[in-house]
Amino acid sequence: MRKSILSALLALSVSGVLQAAETDPQVVETITRQLMKVDARIPVESVVKAQMPGLYEVVLGTGEVLYADEQGEYFMLGQLYRLGDKEGFVNLTEEKLKAKRQALIAGVAAADRISFRPEGEVKATIAVFTDVDCPYCRKLHQEVPALNEMGIQVDYLAFPRGGQRSGAYAKMQSVWCAEPGQRAADMSTVKNGGSVEPRDCESPVMEQFELGQKVGVTGTPALVFPDGSLVPGYVPAGRLAQMLGIASE
Template sequence: MHKSLLSALLVLGFSGALQAAEADTGVTEVITRQLMKVDARIPVESVSKAQMPGMYEVVLGTGEVLYADRDGEYFMLGQLYKLSDDKGFVNLTEERLNTQRVALMSAVAEKDLISFKPEGEVKATIAVFTDVDCPYCRKLHDEVPKLNAMGIQVDYLAFPRGGERTAAFTKMQSVWCSEPDQRAENLTRVKGGESVEALVCESPVMDQFALGQKVGVTGTPALVFEDGSLVPGYMPAARLAQMLGVTQ
């Protein structure tokens, strides 16, 4: 949650909350109107009953999740846990975010990914948001042959950390604008510090950057597993394989 929104919520205090809606169908409107008091630009995507009785889960268009009572008088910003006898503390918020990530990532067209595939059976797939000028992204890329050898496919998405007006964006656009059968090689070359032909096209680079922000990427590399789990930062191939349940 952005600090500005958190501050606004605390300062406002939501005094004078609206009366409770007579039916759950009106809760979305009530909570949305309350949030509009803070900032009319807050994008409420959905409101549904949370697993915690009496609370509602509010999903914002930014991908963030918060919780509210049915009157929109009390809000909780943070993660909601449930105590399970067999699993201990279960992070319900992260489970919800994982579900969202799966849906968002599945909407990415395969042609817009730069994939490094195993020669044999694909045992697992990871999506990696990368910046070609990021040292740890380059370190992770050095591990890709090991991952492929273990049956792990690596699908790259662009995430130029500084946005569109950066050298990284220019390089990545050239990579994504190259011929499909040359993209993987060009990505490897650029990550290795080499140059490729400068190209301009209607690339998916900034769309993927926006997607990364929506799924919670704040730095690179950032890995998204098939179950929607978000893993930030570099990790050796052996450790990744262990997390994915892939035997070496």
């Protein structure tokens, strides 16, 4: 189940940075002050005019998007759509989130990802938040060779569902702390039920876990497509290729 917005916010210890270049600073201050009445640690990342007149789009550091009136008296948590004559319903909230996910994933260094690359042309790259003990993550991993054959690169990011005290975290720490050239092989070993040498280092495992929460990951596997779309759960290789616009067998 998706965490409620309040429980997610209460888990945070710092406030985000306000980015309010696109709207009246007084409105930003008013809306932010109103949210602070709920909890002073609410991380307001930006407040800008929404595409719907009279509404303001409020992006939180948790990845949540709210809509508020100018006085910060009314708030709406949900999807905002625009109806166009040609395109029909357009999910404006999802478009905003897709752009945010793209930026967050782009910020992950290549050295911090465990990548399974095609031998030939890379036609698309998906980022996969994974837990090595997750059955459906293991099932998806069995599809990686087929994905590579179709030109799809798989970049793994860590998301130990039980957090830092879980057994999955210890395994993933060992994988990410291996030498760069060994990590992919160790990932496959662990996902196939084997064990690797215990290792400890200053790894990006928990940083990626927190990133996943900001992206909106609530379970594994969770796939982020090049356009920023978030696809939860296991999807067969052929279907993934179709969703990416790549013809499958």
